[in-house]
Amino acid sequence: MEPVKPSSADPANPALELLLQRRSNHRLRAPGPSADELESIVAAALRVPDFGHLRPFRFLIAQGEGLDRLGQAMQRAAIAAGQPRSVIARTPRMPHRAPLVIVAVASPKPDPVVPLFDQQLCAASTVLTMQLAARALGYSGVWRSGWLMHDRHLHRELQLSDSEQIVGFLYLGTPVPIGEPEPAVESPHDYLSWL
Secondary structure, three states: OOOOOOOOOOOOOHHHHHHHOOOOOOOEEOOOOOHHHHHHHHHHHOOOOOOOOOOOEEEEEEEOHHHHHHHHHHHHHHHHOOOOHHHHHHHHHHHHHOOEEEEEEEOOOOOOOOOHHHHHHHHHHHHHHHHHHHHHOOOEEEEEOOHHHHOHHHHHHOOOOOOOEEEEEEEEEEEOOOOOOOOOOOOHHHHOOOO
16 A cells, blocks of 8 residues: 655645745744854755765845845945945845845855856855744745845955855845735646656
């Protein structure tokens, strides 16, 4: 007799339920993860697929006054990039959309076997893994990208090397109820092609 596979609604399968309920939340408030919880969130990131075990990533953490420093760096980058005044004016406030921001950085290592793209994918995988870990701890978040993720002025402001690349800004905090209905669940079959 084959084992019965639990459905997505089966409370006996919380790991699958966590994945199926993942949702970005742009409305976040304090408190954010504590120091111990942040350590667990980053520990989860260390479990992503990492061909060659190169650890081609690192994380810049902004909270408290660090959010101000990140916003100021973003503003200086916006000025250097010639962004419109409206963008320059709002950049200092951007990190304050959550009590904790993790800047995830692909930090590739020279390797004769593992290409740069593989290492960037590994680093990007940490962002989703950390978001899921935060959700498991009762927090919510959103993975943001945008022009700042690609802007070399910001990379220099954050003292990143020329080979490093920001792969996301992970905003984490306590979710603010928004009263919006859950988005309709699409059929996985719409995205499958069989070989």
